[in-house]
Amino acid sequence: METKFTKEQQYILARKRVEKISKFYKHLAIYVVVNIFLSAIFIVGDMNDGFTFKEAFTDYHNYKIWLYWGIGIVFQALNTFGINFIFNKDWEERKVKEYMNNQNRR
Numbered sequence: 001m002e003t004k005f006t007k008e009q010q011y012i013l014a015r016k017r018v019e020k021i022s023k024f025y026k027h028l029a030i031y032v033v034v035n036i037f038l039s040a041i042f043i044v045g046d047m048n049d050g051f052t053f054k055e056a057f058t059d060y061h062n063y064k065i066w067l068y069w070g071i072g073i074v075f076q077a078l079n080t081f082g083i084n085f086i087f088n089k090d091w092e093e094r095k096v097k098e099y100m101n102n103q104n105r106r
Helices: 007-048 053-058 064-081 089-105
Strands: none
Touching: 007 053, 007 064
16 A cells, blocks of 8 residues: 655655754764764873873774764664665565575575
């Protein structure tokens, strides 16, 4: 059953979608800027504690926030763009053909 929307309803849905995408890109930009700033502070702090630049730069603990916040970013991306962002119709078609070919070989 296909739902018919009026032009006004289509506009409202499109507007909400654009706002959601805009919020995602703003969040992504904040993620990058804040994490660069925090990583720089952590590296300088480690260097003040006696680490060399190389040791401080390669220390995993200075980048944990990238990982944890990044997981949140991935979930927001999936929520914003949908799972079809990864598994689109072309992917589904290829998988169906692949399984059919595998069954025909048996």
